[in-house]
Amino acid sequence: MKRSSLAPDTYEKLEPIEDVRLAVCEAGIRYQGRKDLLLCVFPQHTTVAGVFTKSRTASAPVEISRKHLQGEKARALVVNAGNANAFTGMRGMDAVQKTIAATTSLVGCPPEEVFVASTGVIGEPLQPEKFTHLLSDLHQNLKVDTWHEAAQAIMTTDTYPKLAHHTVKMDAHKVRINGIAKGSGMIAPDMATMLSFIFTDAPIAANVLQPLCEAATAQSFNAITVDGDTSTSDTVLVFATGGATKHGVKEITALDDPRAQDFAGALNTVMRDLAHQIVRDGEGATKFIAIHVSGAENDKAARTIGLSIANSPLVKTAFAGEDPNWGRIVMAVGKSGEAADRDKLSIRFGEHLVATQGEVHPEYEEAQGAAYMKNQDLDIFIDVGVGTGKFTVWTCDLTHDYISINADYRS
């Protein structure tokens, strides 16, 4: 698989997080010659928060992890790539149970503290006997510095591993946030085929971590779209080991603790960084596009308009062709169903004012727009002229390579 032309030139090395230990191996679940199984083990008292797909046909691992989240505690995470274990009937649940059973006996924890995620082909039974016997070896080889390998092990059609980190000063100690993610196709709000796992040594009660996780997801993974498709397997989990308590950091137990806001800022940064990396690995992507909508009835309406633009095949192919076709943007605003004043609508391509008052700006020249479209990263501003709602959505273009990748991914 050719590396995305929008891939980062270098990868940041993630520093270890005390007590977060990881191991990966080649289980050969679907892919040969690459890592496809990840085990993460956490210390006791690790809290967990999460957001899952809204799909009505969610996978067995999503069902179980959603249930386990109610317990608010995590000791282990098992992720496999190559098979989503989705739409696999009773056998799907059986595979999850066997994975969890193998893990609890190694880690010595109740089943409710094991989280699972699977990504890959839908509808093919996941055979647990293909990899559960490998977990014992993984458990013996857990390390604190295998972040890059962990990010690689959860990839499917991704062309590069996705990692991000940030630190926050908390009670005179530097608390760390490390995150990994995967996702390339089937990316849409409500997260689509994406997995992301975030780890921190900050001590945060689960009832504080959960709203922070939800808020950060809304502004990151739920604000991106590659093709408008939503997966059966989407999972974001944030694990907080509390390791920093050893360095004098007191547990955050309330949302109004000022440290919670500091942490939220850092968490947002990590999640947005990972979300952008997913868009930059959008199948076939050659452009990274930020759609900034303002002047909508409210923020929700602005998001709907942004997604209508970002998901429009006609808009996306225009970007691919470096065609400053703002008429297609008008079309996508119109089809969103949200209030927009056609005669107050304005559009900017970067610095170039293209349309105002519902028609092309008198000083706009097509050559300006065409030159701007040559950029790899694009900022499109749309004001729909009815209110103060705003939202930014990130997306990529729709190219021949998207078709090539998806017309023969499975067979």
Add this chain to the structure above:
Amino acid sequence: MKRSSLAPDTYEKLEPIEDVRLAVCEAGIRYQGRKDLLLCVFPQHTTVAGVFTKSRTASAPVEISRKHLQGEKARALVVNAGNANAFTGMRGMDAVQKTIAATTSLVGCPPEEVFVASTGVIGEPLQPEKFTHLLSDLHQNLKVDTWHEAAQAIMTTDTYPKLAHHTVKMDAHKVRINGIAKGSGMIAPDMATMLSFIFTDAPIAANVLQPLCEAATAQSFNAITVDGDTSTSDTVLVFATGGATKHGVKEITALDDPRAQDFAGALNTVMRDLAHQIVRDGEGATKFIAIHVSGAENDKAARTIGLSIANSPLVKTAFAGEDPNWGRIVMAVGKSGEAADRDKLSIRFGEHLVATQGEVHPEYEEAQGAAYMKNQDLDIFIDVGVGTGKFTVWTCDLTHDYISINADYRS
């Protein structure tokens, strides 16, 4: 432009309809060397019904035609291709007014009896002086047998003209329905960039014609999708001249007149035929796919699920690759947001039972599905297992040619 591989081999010749006279010419509005202007003139007492785009950024011609529909009478229709006269501010409305003024003086009717439609590029001013002076020539050359030319004159990215007809026996006389349509990209429910004009000599009161038009549109033009995009210009108009009264046919003035139902059946047939022709001319299409959804909570939910499947880029690219990837169908059912019982879901590819009870059918073999996918016309059946709602949606695949056509249509 290469003719769609799904284009019909032959065109049916439409017989004249008494008193419906048409003329076309090359106005050079955008295209050179092809017809792009159509004038239709109807006798007095012609009734009219219509359905328009739900876009919030509807074009000036749509706004005016929607308003004129309230008068229930039509004497003329003017259609241009190459410029949609959408998002053109006050100049857009001015162009419409000038077109109507030129027409009323020729036909001798009030402005409210002139209908207009424009299709093509959005955002570029339509200059009425480019074609209004040609209307007088057209008016002198009106004929009853220029149906094929009329269908050609309204084309944009279409690769073939779209025509359909049907007859109904009414009071011992054969009443005729002729229809033309255009549309290829930006096709989605709520009609997208499509225009369709239907003509009949049946005498039908406007208050009967309107509900028949709406019902037939719901099951035809609003049940197709090429790319999920919706245009600013969509227009369906049905003109009933009442010419058949001369042959003893009495006017239909009530919906419960049995002849209204006969007419409705014929109108449905014509509209569905035209709608299918539009899908078969879907930009880059190589497959014609019927998505039959059953077992939904209600018909509306079935339609939403059908459209979620039909609009999914991952499903559409799988069809393009002749990949029997039913997992992507499960994904699209899940993301629709409508109720579905994952563990009762069943999928059939033509005669082949692929999945039942939420998992792959034990006797299904991938080779069966792969062989079925080689067909040009495909029937996909999905039962979501929760109710009795059903709906059929028609769509096409998403191919490299769609990208090629749309990445450089404008520039």
